[in-house]
Amino acid sequence: MVKSKQDKRFELFASIVMILVMAVIIFPFVLLFVSSITDENTLLINGYSIFPKKLSLDAYKYIWNSGSVIMRAYATTVCITLVGTICHVAIVALVAYPLSLRNLPGKRVFNFLILFTILFHGGLVPTYMIYTTVLHIKDTYLALLVPNLLFSSFNAIIVRTYLRTNVPSELYESAKIDGASEFRIFREIVLPLGKPIFVTIAVFAGLNYWNDWTNGLYYISDSSKYSIQQLLNVMVKNIQYLTQYGRAPANGAIPSIGLRMAIAFIAMLPILIMYPFLTKYFEKGITLGSVKG
Amino acid sequence: MSKNSKPLRLRAQRFKGYLPLYLMMLPAFVYLLINNYWPMSGLVLAFKKYTVQGGIWGSQWVGLRNFQFLFRNNETAVMVRNTLCYNLAFMVINVIVGVFLAILITEIGNKTLRKLAQSSVLLPFVVSIIIVSYMVRAFLDADTGLLNSLIVAWGGKKTSWYDTPGPWPFILTLVNTWKGAGYGCILYISTIMGIDPSLYEVAHLSGASKLQSIRYVTLPYLKPTIITMVLLNMGRIFNSDFGLFFQVPQNSGMIMDVTQTIDTFVYRGLIVQPNIGMTAAASFLQSCIGFALVLAFNAITRKVSRDDALF
Numbered sequence: 096m097v098k099s100k101q102d103k104r105f106e107l108f109a110s111i112v113m114i115l116v117m118a119v120i121i122f123p124f125v126l127l128f129v130s131s132i133t134d135e136n137t138l139l140i141n142g143y144s145i146f147p148k149k150l151s152l153d154a155y156k157y158i159w160n161s162g163s164v165i166m167r168a169y170a171t172t173v174c175i176t177l178v179g180t181i182c183h184v185a186i187v188a189l190v191a192y193p194l195s196l197r198n199l200p201g202k203r204v205f206n207f208l209i210l211f212t213i214l215f216h217g218g219l220v221p222t223y224m225i226y227t228t229v230l231h232i233k234d235t236y237l238a239l240l241v242p243n244l245l246f247s248s249f250n251a252i253i254v255r256t257y258l259r260t261n262v263p264s265e266l267y268e269s270a271k272i273d274g275a276s277e278f279r280i281f282r283e284i285v286l287p288l289g290k291p292i293f294v295t296i297a298v299f300a301g302l303n304y305w306n307d308w309t310n311g312l313y314y315i316s317d318s319s320k321y322s323i324q325q326l327l328n329v330m331v332k333n334i335q336y337l338t339q340y341g342r343a344p345a346n347g348a349i350p351s352i353g354l355r356m357a358i359a360f361i362a363m364l365p366i367l368i369m370y371p372f373l374t375k376y377f378e379k380g381i382t383l384g385s386v387k388g
Numbered sequence: 389m390s391k392n393s394k395p396l397r398l399r400a401q402r403f404k405g406y407l408p409l410y411l412m413m414l415p416a417f418v419y420l421l422i423n424n425y426w427p428m429s430g431l432v433l434a435f436k437k438y439t440v441q442g443g444i445w446g447s448q449w450v451g452l453r454n455f456q457f458l459f460r461n462n463e464t465a466v467m468v469r470n471t472l473c474y475n476l477a478f479m480v481i482n483v484i485v486g487v488f489l490a491i492l493i494t495e496i497g498n499k500t501l502r503k504l505a506q507s508s509v510l511l512p513f514v515v516s517i518i519i520v521s522y523m524v525r526a527f528l529d530a531d532t533g534l535l536n537s538l539i540v541a542w543g544g545k546k547t548s549w550y551d552t553p554g555p556w557p558f559i560l561t562l563v564n565t566w567k568g569a570g571y572g573c574i575l576y577i578s579t580i581m582g583i584d585p586s587l588y589e590v591a592h593l594s595g596a597s598k599l600q601s602i603r604y605v606t607l608p609y610l611k612p613t614i615i616t617m618v619l620l621n622m623g624r625i626f627n628s629d630f631g632l633f634f635q636v637p638q639n640s641g642m643i644m645d646v647t648q649t650i651d652t653f654v655y656r657g658l659i660v661q662p663n664i665g666m667t668a669a670a671s672f673l674q675s676c677i678g679f680a681l682v683l684a685f686n687a688i689t690r691k692v693s694r695d696d697a698l699f
Contacts, residue, residue, distance in 0.1 A: 105598040109495040113505040116489065120508050120566070123523035126534065130526060142532040190416035193409035200406060205413065210699055212659025213425040218671035220653050220664070222423070224444055224596055230422070246419045277408035277596045306516035309630065313659065327518045328635070352532065359522045366514050374507040377514070381571060382578045 114372035168326040175239045176304040183300040186246045191254035192285045208247045238314035250296045250301035258290040298376040323362045434672035438664035454669035471649040475625045478564050486572030494580045509570035517631030551642040579613045616696040619689045623682035626674050
């Protein structure tokens with residue numbers, strides 16, 4: 096198709112507007128990073144700025160040298176994310192494969208039990224009560240791992256649909272004739288052929304674990320079990336306490352602005368680094384999420 | 389006897405064959421039992437006077453008392469208004485911005501720039517809302533915030549943003565658009581990419597301008613996707629984004645009138661200043677109305693486009 100003059104003008108307009116939009120998107124990230132390397136006094140006197148008068152790496156030095164609480168929270172987030180993501184994908188894959196088969200007895204009931212949890216939820220109050228007063232997960236690592244994150248009915252439906260449409264049932268049949276057990280079929284046919292969809296849900300599960308702060312907010316008060324997001328949350332709370340009562344709360348010192356911004360920056364750094372490689376999975380997950388089976 | 393035992397044995401054998409498959413499904417259903425189905429039974433709390441000794445099932449029944457308290461509370465109307473209005477505003481703005489950006493991105497000629505723009509719009513989606521609240525603070529802090537610095541540089545006076553309710557509907561909408569518009573945008577881009585290019589050629593040959601071909605080809609093709617997004621969101625209109633309304637205003641009491649939603653109310657009534665009965669009643673209504681709405685809007689979605697319905 097030959098591009099007319101008008102088309103070219105429109106392309107130019109689209110490019111310019113999108114460059115401006117990208118600037119608006121990126122600006123807060125830059126501001127966050129620059130304030131993490133701004134000298135604290137400069138920041139207090141001149142305020143946040145993209146071009147600060149004086150730079151300083153004090154915040155990062157502090158984290159490196161004496162930030163044991165920060166490092167611990169970071170390690171907690173890394174471990175919970177790794178363990179949680181692996182478990183999430185395993186549980187989803189294991190339930191999705193049987194449900195993708197045409198002739199599983201009771202399939203309708205199982206499908207309904209999964210779908211119903213998407214439509215109806217007990218809400219925060221009963222969930223909180225069960226987890227704290229019956230299961231007693233308060234202040235354990237299980238509290239960061241289990242509630243709401245370990246399994247997703249939505250992902251199970253997406254994976255089930257993917258397997259049903261992408262793995263030909265003849266493969267299962269011929270494997271069965273060769274005497275393969277269901278677990279072997281799962282390992283040697285389902286896992287390799289479903290890899291694209293498993294990676295996609297792993298990316299989303301990993302992101303949800305990494306960014307989760309609600310489980311920490313509800314269930315964790317022991318500061319040695321903070322995740323990095325919760326540490327950021329608690330720092331905000333301590334500042335509110337300071338402005339309200341004019342003194343720092345008994346159990347927490349108030350870090351400088353630069354340090355707070357540095358912690359926020361390292362908390363999102365792994366995601367920023369991996370983002371370019373994972374974009375296609377995010378996009379795929381979003382488009383898959385809108386077409387269910 | 390022998391007539392009956394044969395199919396029974398067969399059925400047992402058949403079941404044995406499926407046993408490994410049921411075992412595979414066990415972890416997921418045990419999880420749903422603990423995380424979803426068991427808490428549903430706790431909804432009875434809405435009709436009880438909760439005591440620590442009594443727990444969920446041992447506490448005393450009080451009929452609809454909790455609901456009476458909830459409806460007499462002044463905050464209730466405010467939080468329902470906020471939840472509904474914000475959700476409606478977010479829905480409309482996210483559709484408009486998402487479609488606008490999607491059309492622009494697909495029109496960019498330079499492939500590198502197009503890819504870059506496409507991944508940029510989704511970038512805020514992967515950042516946690518806590519970090520977003522840190523970014524917002526860098527703009528709005530009364531003493532050091534960028535916005536006040538700019539206002540002072542232009543000869544104005546500093547404003548204590550976290551104590552001024554007026555601008556918050558605008559601020560929250562802006563933050564939500566920044567963080568959330570990319571999600572829909574990616575959907576719209578994938579729909580636009582699926583449009584047959586020959587349609588544009590026909591439009592071009594019959595003398596349509598660029599804007600006309602957007603108006604008569606692109607938008608009609610986007611319509612089903614937009615309708616689906618709107619219907620799905622309508623079903624969730626009583627559920628607010630807890631992070632946005634709890635983290636971004638930084639829990640400031642002065643602006644609660646414009647930042648309190650059902651979800652922040654439930655959190656505060658459960659943990660900050662416990663009032664379990666009234667909170668359970670609010671949570672109960674949210675779950676039940678939400679359920680009814682999801683069913684209703686799903687039925688509408690089925691009528692509009694069968695494939696996009698949830699079930």
